[in-house]
Amino acid sequence: MQLKTDYLIVGAGIIGLTIARELCDKYPNKSILVIDKEDWIARHASGRNSGVLHAGLYYATDSLRAKFCVAGSKMLRDYSLKNKIPLNQCGKVVVAANDSETIQIQELYQRAIANGVNCSLVDEKELSEIEPTAKTSGYAIYSPDTASFHALAICSELQRELAHASVKFMFKTEYIENINGNCIKTSQGEIEYMTLINCAGMYADKIATDFGLIEDYVLIPFKGIFLYCNDLIGNYRRHIYPVPDAKIKLLGVHFSPEYDGKIKVGPTAVPCLARENYSWLENWRFNEMREVLGTEFKLLWSNKFNFRDLAFAELKKQTKKGLIKYSTNLVKNIKQFEFTDWGTPGIQPRLYNLKKQEIMDDFLIERGLNSIHIINSVSPAYTASFAFAKHVAENYL
Numbered sequence: 001m002q003l004k005t006d007y008l009i010v011g012a013g014i015i016g017l018t019i020a021r022e023l024c025d026k027y028p029n030k031s032i033l034v035i036d037k038e039d040w041i042a043r044h045a046s047g048r049n050s051g052v053l054h055a056g057l058y059y060a061t062d063s064l065r066a067k068f069c070v071a072g073s074k075m076l077r078d079y080s081l082k083n084k085i086p087l088n089q090c091g092k093v094v095v096a097a098n099d100s101e102t103i104q105i106q107e108l109y110q111r112a113i114a115n116g117v118n119c120s121l122v123d124e125k126e127l128s129e130i131e132p133t134a135k136t137s138g139y140a141i142y143s144p145d146t147a148s149f150h151a152l153a154i155c156s157e158l159q160r161e162l163a164h165a166s167v168k169f170m171f172k173t174e175y176i177e178n179i180n181g182n183c184i185k186t187s188q189g190e191i192e193y194m195t196l197i198n199c200a201g202m203y204a205d206k207i208a209t210d211f212g213l214i215e216d217y218v219l220i221p222f223k224g225i226f227l228y229c230n231d232l233i234g235n236y237r238r239h240i241y242p243v244p245d246a247k248i249k250l251l252g253v254h255f256s257p258e259y260d261g262k263i264k265v266g267p268t269a270v271p272c273l274a275r276e277n278y279s280w281l282e283n284w285r286f287n288e289m290r291e292v293l294g295t296e297f298k299l300l301w302s303n304k305f306n307f308r309d310l311a312f313a314e315l316k317k318q319t320k321k322g323l324i325k326y327s328t329n330l331v332k333n334i335k336q337f338e339f340t341d342w343g344t345p346g347i348q349p350r351l352y353n354l355k356k357q358e359i360m361d362d363f364l365i366e367r368g369l370n371s372i373h374i375i376n377s378v379s380p381a382y383t384a385s386f387a388f389a390k391h392v393a394e395n396y397l
């Protein structure tokens with residue numbers, strides 16, 4: 001028998017869960033079904049991230065990322081506190097490795113102020129009082145509102161809340177294809193819907209394409225690894241970030257205290273072979289690998305958006321020694337023996353516009369006939385999720 005639902009959400013990551021929550025509030029009498037190809041929620045980006053509650057310093061002032069990061073960080077903070085989910089309100093500093101980065105720090109500070117972010121520009125002496133382990137060239141930015149959230153606990157609480165409100169979940173249920181705009185084929189049979197909401201993260205572009213939307217885009221996966229510190233004396237107290245790379249638009253390797261105070265350094269950003277290729281032999285799909293490698297070879301050749309330089313620089317950070325060597329730009333007196341264990345890797349997608357030959361920066365929402373597609377849910381999509389979901393429910397559903 002064919003399953004029927006009013007709202008069908010594909011993807012049980014933070015975006016799918018927060019949109020389901022908004023729908024529940026808005027349409028309590030409608031049926032909502034969330035499907036995911038994995039065996040449980042948050043198996044991909046939402047369970048494999050840095051866990052940093054961003055304040056919204058970086059993003060272009062008129063972008064969706066800036067708007068929803070600033071609003072979403074407050075909502076995520078409130079949700080964590082209300083539900084007694086651990087939150088480490090540790091703050092963050094952004095430091096400059098050299099004189100040219102000092103200029104970028106000042107530009108970044110202006111942008112943060114334009115975004116309405118609470119932060120200050122501090123000199124080297126002030127920095128040494130705020131975060132004694134950090135070092136900078138000239139100036140740094142101090143953001144007291146940056147924090148660390150517990151990504152898995154937040155998703156689990158949302159799932160519990162939704163199940164209690166009669167939202168149905170089907171796991172190990174993979175979206176396979178669009179049948180006729182009101183019905184999809186999944187690995188567990190066909191599902192008929194009134195509205196489909198595509199929140200498939202790393203595969204959202206593929207599903208949107210199946211609905212005849214977005215052309216000329218290709219997704220490039222970058223793998224991030226983390227190295228944990230056994231900092232028993234608690235030297236590192238705040239997030240320590242570099243000036244972000246303006247071309248690739250990733251925030252760069254940083255020091256981060258987690259929600260429980262554990263310190264990690266990462267994530268790196270090495271171009272990888274497939275969208276979910278977390279370890280050497282994991283999740284190989286031949287056609288996907290061919291597509292990803294094809295794009296990466298072209299970019300290695302053309303060095304568009306510094307791809308070749310980035311790939312080689314990031315490869316050097318794949319060993320403990322390489323990662324620690326890079327980190328000397330951020331902190332004083334780092335001791336390699338303190339950094340012992342690798343953490344769970346995550347993969348960040350970058351959506352590349354083949355026609356314009358540029359990286360797509362912002363979140364993208366595409367509307368089909370009976371469907372909505374959330375594409376490019378890149379960082380800080382976790383931080384932004386509650387505010388972003390509200391926007392989607394109010395304006396698209």
Ligand SMILES: Cc1cc2nc3c(=O)[nH]c(=O)nc-3n(C[C@H](O)[C@H](O)[C@H](O)COP(=O)(O)OP(=O)(O)OC[C@H]3O[C@@H](n4cnc5c(N)ncnc54)[C@H](O)[C@@H]3O)c2cc1C
Nearest residue numbers: 011013014015037046049050052175201346377381382383
């Ligand atoms: C290394 C790393 C560090 C990050 N750090 C931060 C940070 O510090 N702060 C921050 O705010 N953000 C951070 N992010 C970004 C953030 O984690 C993501 O933007 C966010 O989790 C995206 O959520 P999502 O629900 O869109 O995607 P996902 O969590 O990937 O969820 C998508 C879901 O769709 C499912 N799915 C995919 N295809 C199908 C299909 N065909 N059928 C059925 N189900 C399917 C997947 O199984 C998955 O569960 C980071 C990301 C990474 C990778």
